[in-house]
Amino acid sequence: MSKKTRPAGTLLYAQSGGVTAVINATAAAVIAEARVHGVPVLAARSGILGVLNDDLIDTSSLRPADIRTLAHTPGGAFGSCRVKLKSLIDDRARYEQLLDTFRKHDVRYFLYNGGNDSADTALKVSQLAKEFNYPLTCIGVPKTVDNDLAVTDCCPGFGSAAKYTAVSVRECALDVAAMASTSTKVFVYEAMGRHAGWLAASAGLAGRTPDEAPHLILFPERTYDEAAFLAAVDAVVKRVGYCVVVASEGIQDANGKFVADAGGGTDSFGHTQLGGVASHLAGRVQQTLGYKVHWAMPDYLQRSARHIASETDFRHAQAVGRKAVQFALKGLNATMPVIRRISDSPYRWRVEAAPLERIANAEKKMPDDFIREDGFGITDAARRYLQPLIRGEAYPPYAKDGLPKYARFDFV
Amino acid sequence: MSKKTRPAGTLLYAQSGGVTAVINATAAAVIAEARVHGVPVLAARSGILGVLNDDLIDTSSLRPADIRTLAHTPGGAFGSCRVKLKSLIDDRARYEQLLDTFRKHDVRYFLYNGGNDSADTALKVSQLAKEFNYPLTCIGVPKTVDNDLAVTDCCPGFGSAAKYTAVSVRECALDVAAMASTSTKVFVYEAMGRHAGWLAASAGLAGRTPDEAPHLILFPERTYDEAAFLAAVDAVVKRVGYCVVVASEGIQDANGKFVADAGGGTDSFGHTQLGGVASHLAGRVQQTLGYKVHWAMPDYLQRSARHIASETDFRHAQAVGRKAVQFALKGLNATMPVIRRISDSPYRWRVEAAPLERIANAEKKMPDDFIREDGFGITDAARRYLQPLIRGEAYPPYAKDGLPKYARFDFV
The missing domain is CATH 3.40.50.460 (Phosphofructokinase domain)
Structure with a gap:
């Protein structure tokens, strides 16, 4: 349809772990950005379970207005789950099941939106695909209210x-x-x-x-x-x-x-x-x-609490979604789009690709100098770090009935 | 200063019982409306305790910008308390103490912002003043998240x-x-x-x-x-x-x-x-x-949760504050400005004066036909009643640091 070469294959997006106020903003950005590049997007129902069970949602039926509504709806519209796959050896059959689903739908890009467990799964899937010579680009997309992912300056949702x-x-x-x-x-x-x-x-x-x-x-x-x-x-x-x-x-x-x-x-x-x-x-x-x-x-x-979402956080969530698609199309396999802080004040940041190996299963604790000496409060260093992250009010639109216009897809 | 005759005496305003997201909107409206009429406003520190202890705040130092900030600040800026006076006989000494404070500051208008207990106190104070031939107009001003006041269609804060x-x-x-x-x-x-x-x-x-x-x-x-x-x-x-x-x-x-x-x-x-x-x-x-x-x-x-205040509620809170002052100046003693619903859809309402006698110590339960037959949900009648009350978003202004600009008066 376009004069540009359309990338081959399908993009599969899945949500994982505890959901957040803005994970759907990431999902919406993934879908919108993939459309720009002419890449069809499937979404797994209930996270990795949907991939295991070949239970996928075709997002092509979503109208642009739906995607905008999705972007300001809290929760995980496609469903998430708490399932951690073990090692490639211990959970071999399930990993191969994932590959079966990818093959069946010609999935060439796998975007897994979650925390450090999910980064680990995305990394393992990329290793398995390589082993089977299946052409797949795996991207971990950051998300967690716990803010405990390594490498990235902060996590969308937090x-x-x-x-x-x-x-x-x-x-x-x-x-x-x-x-x-x-x-x-x-x-x-x-x-x-x-x-x-x-x-x-x-x-x-x-x-x-x-x-x-x-x-x-x-x-x-x-x-x-x-x-x-x-x-x-x-x-x-x-x-x-x-x-x-x-x-x-x-x-x-x-x-x-x-x-x-x-x-x-x-x-x-x-x-x-x-x-x-x-x-x-x-x-x-x-x-x-x-x-x-x-x-x-x-x-x-x-x-x-999407009704009081931070504008900074909302922008981060959308940016990592867009970048995840771009990184996928560039073949930056086994990476995650992470947020790099350039300056506190004025607050400036950009999204970079980081290897999943550095993120999988790691956990970022608060730096020691963020906690006051008496142990009961935060320091100025903590304030400088935290303050930009809550800046701005990304209010959802409201209906006349006084309630936010959240999407009600029948996906889950 | 004005060519109009300035009403004699001072207005005393006090907050009572559990505070709400919009009780300060009522307070701000009281102060602003009283200024229009040239009536000085004292506010009791910590509710009726401030009246008992002659611990009053002169609101004349508040600038118009302070009053606007007060209007969107949750909590009770002047302090509230949980103190219920008993009958005029049992608590005689304390009632007379109130009268002493009124006399000392030439208080001619007493506005008590609270629930049914407060309405009872305001009523008793009005009876005592009459007994002592002290010229006082007592007004109960409605407030409670419990929505359980009689006569009024709903309660500011709810x-x-x-x-x-x-x-x-x-x-x-x-x-x-x-x-x-x-x-x-x-x-x-x-x-x-x-x-x-x-x-x-x-x-x-x-x-x-x-x-x-x-x-x-x-x-x-x-x-x-x-x-x-x-x-x-x-x-x-x-x-x-x-x-x-x-x-x-x-x-x-x-x-x-x-x-x-x-x-x-x-x-x-x-x-x-x-x-x-x-x-x-x-x-x-x-x-x-x-x-x-x-x-x-x-x-x-x-x-x-002032950050998600209802516009309808905010307007109610301001309206009862303004009307309370107007009723006081008209000498509508022992009354409360109540909200009368004129229609559900479009939602129309006005503020009327109701006698405190009908409100004091009464408790409004939910009508039986608001609860679904199985006991586990609400009916359409309940929806028609509740729906207009949550309509509209009266967002507070935010500072650049991502937090609402709430007033920090050193009153309490």
């Missing part, structure tokens, strides 16, 4: 969750401040992050001085010491009148026990009680210090 | 919390849908509402069909029957693939026991565990049905 966190903590802190004289004195907010405290750290952007909330942040990078924590809470309440705590779900005590697992006891009905860091900490504050407490656990709300 | 709820539930439902094949199958969201299920009901706006989330809503107006609930969850998971539950914090079992109090058992550290409806329900689903569960408890986040 900035929006970070913005949600900082805004929410600033808001509820104003609520607590207004009522503290006769009501709640300590408020505990639980942030996602089992291994790295990136989201808890982002709450630190809500305040600039030690007396502004959040007053205490608990990071998984620091050992949780109950006595020190309770003393710090008490000191803040006595100084400020109230205390807002942000706790990472992954904090552990000196024995390496997750505080979140402190639950799992028995409730007053004799039933097993589910745990949670915030409810545990709030309980301990109430029992030992006697202050009235409240706590919040936003859980999935924080990673799906 | 619409924004309702919008937060509907948007958040729609968002996290997209997340759950994307992952359900291999991950979380049941998600439980806990909504505020100890006595009335208004906020839980508002979540119902997120879906239009029985297969759209939220699939099940638990109202305090209906007895919680665990077996029926678990059967319903199971049926939804089998039909839809996943189930999103919205539970009101106030649900009770057949013995009148709050499900939220099912916690308060002992955790694995031997410590008292704090309860919660969502964590309890999630635990029961996991134990009896074996599904992977997640739950969220937004707590104060839902009532302070």
Whole structure:
């Protein structure tokens, strides 16, 4: 149709792991960019499961308006999954099944949108294809609210969750401040992050001085010491009148026990009680210090809050989608489009190709100098890093009924 | 200064009870409207406590820009409190203390911004003033996320919390849908509402069909029957693939026991565990049905989420503030500016004066015909009522750092 040579073969796109507010922005950018180059796009239903089961969605039926709507819809429109393939030897049959699906649909480009596990899978698939002399270009596309991917400066999905966190903590802190004289004195907010405290750290952007909330942040990078924590809470309440705590779900005590697992006891009905860091900490504050407490656990709300998505994050998500297609067509096999920061202020960045080998299964922790010496807050270095990532409001369009116009595809 | 006669005396404004995303919009409207009429405004620090302790803030120092910022700042800028005065006989000394403060500052207008308890206090103060022949006009100004005030069609603060709820539930439902094949199958969201299920009901706006989330809503107006609930969850998971539950914090079992109090058992550290409806329900689903569960408890986040405030709610909040001043100056003693709905579609409303006697201590439950026959959802009548209240996005302005420009007054 075009005078240019159309690249041979089909592009297969799949979403993997926990979804985010902007992973569909990446998906939309992949589809749109592939169309520019005349490459048909199939999407796997429910991530790698769809590839294994030859359960694919033809995106050619999506109209341009659908693709725009997809770009501002949270969740994973094509479905995601938590399935980690083992080594090429242990999971041989399944890897070969993937290759069968690729062959059947003439898939020449495989874009796997996920975290470090997915980078590992994309890398292994590329090795297998080479072994079988099957012409395939595999690209890992970054995504995770945990912000724990190596090499890339940050991960699409994180900035929006970070913005949600900082805004929410600033808001509820104003609520607590207004009522503290006769009501709640300590408020505990639980942030996602089992291994790295990136989201808890982002709450630190809500305040600039030690007396502004959040007053205490608990990071998984620091050992949780109950006595020190309770003393710090008490000191803040006595100084400020109230205390807002942000706790990472992954904090552990000196024995390496997750505080979140402190639950799992028995409730007053004799039933097993589910745990949670915030409810545990709030309980301990109430029992030992006697202050009235409240706590919040936003859980999935924080990673799906497209209504308060960061403009920076949205642009990152679209950019890695576009670049993933371009890298695929250039044959940059076994790479990932990563975000390279050029400067903090003004914030400048670009997308580069990085080898999946450097990313697969690696985990980026917060740098040590991002955590304040007392272990309860963030440093200026952390602020310089985090601040640009929550900048700008990428609001979704709303319908007259007051709800965002999110796509409702019947894919999953 | 003006050629018009300036009304005699000062206006005293106080915030009461749980604060909201838009109570400061009411405060800003009160101050701005009073200035139009040349009436000085004092604000009590920490609600009625400030009146009792003669701890008042002179708002004349606020510049017009401050007042605009105040209007889009959540929480209660002047401080609120949870203090309920008893009867005029039992709490005589404290009521007379209020009168002393009024006399001292020549307060002729008392505007008390709160719920039904506050309406009761404002009413009693007006009775006392009459008894002492002190010339005072008392106005109750409505505010509560619980939406449980009598007479008024709705309460400022509710619409924004309702919008937060509907948007958040729609968002996290997209997340759950994307992952359900291999991950979380049941998600439980806990909504505020100890006595009335208004906020839980508002979540119902997120879906239009029985297969759209939220699939099940638990109202305090209906007895919680665990077996029926678990059967319903199971049926939804089998039909839809996943189930999103919205539970009101106030649900009770057949013995009148709050499900939220099912916690308060002992955790694995031997410590008292704090309860919660969502964590309890999630635990029961996991134990009896074996599904992977997640739950969220937004707590104060839902009532302070100014970033997703409803335009309708914001307008209501400002209108009752303006009208409160106008009613005060007209001498409409012991009244409240209430919202009267003229039509659902197009949504039309006006503010009227209603006697505090009809509002004080009354509690508006949800009409029976707002709850679906099976007890797990809302009806079209509920939609017609709720829908206009979440309409429009009254976004706050943001600074370049990606955070809303909320006021930071040093009042509290």
